[in-house]
Amino acid sequence: MNVIKSQDLRLLEQRLPLFPWYVEQYIEHKLVDLSPSTLLEYTRDFETFFNWMMHEGLTSAPSINQIELIDLERLTISNIDNYKLHLQIRHQNSVATRERKLASLKSLFHYLSQIAEDEDHYPLLKRNVMAKLKTRRITDPKLMANRLQGKILEDDAEIQRFIDFVTRDYRKVIADNPQALHYYERNRIRDTAIVSLILASGIRVSEAVNLDVDDIDLTKKIAHIYRKGSHDPDMKQSVYFAESGKEALQHYLEIRSIRYPHSRHEKALFLAIPRGSSQAKRMSKRAIQQMVTKYAQAFGKPMLSVHKLRHSFATSYYLKNDIYKTQRQLGHASTDTTELYAQLTDKTMEKAINRLNIKVIQ
Structure with missing residues (x-):
């Protein structure tokens, strides 16, 4: 379902x-x-x-x-x-x-x-x-790429820094807030798993919310998802995720049932305990969006949203693959949409070159 x-x-x-x-x-x-x-x-x-x-x-x-x-x-x-x-x-x-x-x-x-x-x-x-x-x-790819500049994680190094921030460094920001610290310590492993999975696969937030525990194959590093825009929206499709996503998911699955007690009928992968309840339920799309926004603002990227995590993955993925592999991984109907990442990677490579401290000998 x-x-x-x-x-x-x-x-x-x-x-x-x-x-x-x-x-x-x-x-x-x-x-x-x-x-x-x-x-x-x-x-x-x-x-x-x-x-x-x-x-x-x-x-x-x-x-x-x-x-x-x-x-x-x-x-x-x-x-x-x-x-x-x-x-x-x-x-x-x-x-x-x-x-x-x-x-x-x-x-x-x-x-x-x-x-x-x-x-x-x-x-x-x-x-x-x-x-x-x-x-x-x-829909102009160049215009859309320009608008995304500074709003996504620019390269693999920044992606890793953001994951590390969610995993451990955010506690420095809220060190003087005991209540915030309590909720962070309870949820940081789950939050890291969500962020890492999106940044390791490029799946949409709605696709992440729909995931059940049985949809994850850690051995093959595959997530079986309801793909948005699919010709058969009720049939799941297989999407690969990177090793970083596997490690974060494995860690989360080890504490899922202990940290988020739930009924035996609850199959959702990502759980949250609603206020006033003792039983965890499927995490909502809005909750994941708010969670990412919270970390992004503290990280210093206030315009980074959960959907822009997908853009961040796609830009990094496109640098290592071609447009057709990127199209399939993201579930785009045509390469016209994927063309955005060609423009973004041009910008990323330009920034990388500019960061090199090369002195020209006259």
Whole structure:
């Protein structure tokens, strides 16, 4: 069972009553083609937009779920320009994030105006202001590589320093905080295993969360994962991990049951004990994201996220392999996505050359 998919589907179902009926209809239509995780992100985008409409007086509805289709039809391109400015200034969203949020709205408006019908077979939305808006996907590898500079672990040496920091050096940062020290000592072996596995394989955080104990083959150094974007999302695929990942996992598995008491039915690899509970459960995606952010900020790389650990692995891996092996390891549908790491490795090699203290003899 794909745990993340099931969890996100439940969260999606819980959120739908917050929205107008036509959003629920849109979500049901899109569930055939898009994952619950993607649609959950869409609902967050819709919530931001609808809240903005209410704040700007563009609807008289007292709550989001009462916003009517006529309110959407009355929107002007000037309104949408103001919303883009709102995302930029108030939310401080990057260009890529703004474009993504607008793309989700375009998808909703397109469905309402071109696909969904009323009882008389007319479009639900008679006027689609979003059709006038041109959005662009930020996919240029050079541009994306430039944006990642300073936000990932640049080379093998820095990757090792970060793992060592999680394993032992973080305690120096929290030496004066007994409570933080207590939680760190209890979880540092698990945290090291998670960070090391991602940096040794490049798997996504959702793929790490889905792992069960039986999915790990330490002898062959293979993790059997639910691969995002797979043609068969319910079939596991095998991904290799490096020796560093094996050592960290082996250490964690030795203390897993002792440090995280759990029911005999709990098969999750990575466990956490919820506050107020004596039984450990599968660690959530959000918990892993927060854990990595905590260490990254203390390490001095505040922009380093759990997803950027994947970028860090990929950059290091690409330096030693070709683009096709990197594509397969990361589970990319095409090499167009993997091309990012060609640009990143160029930057990494340039920095390495610049660090050499070579004197030119005149």
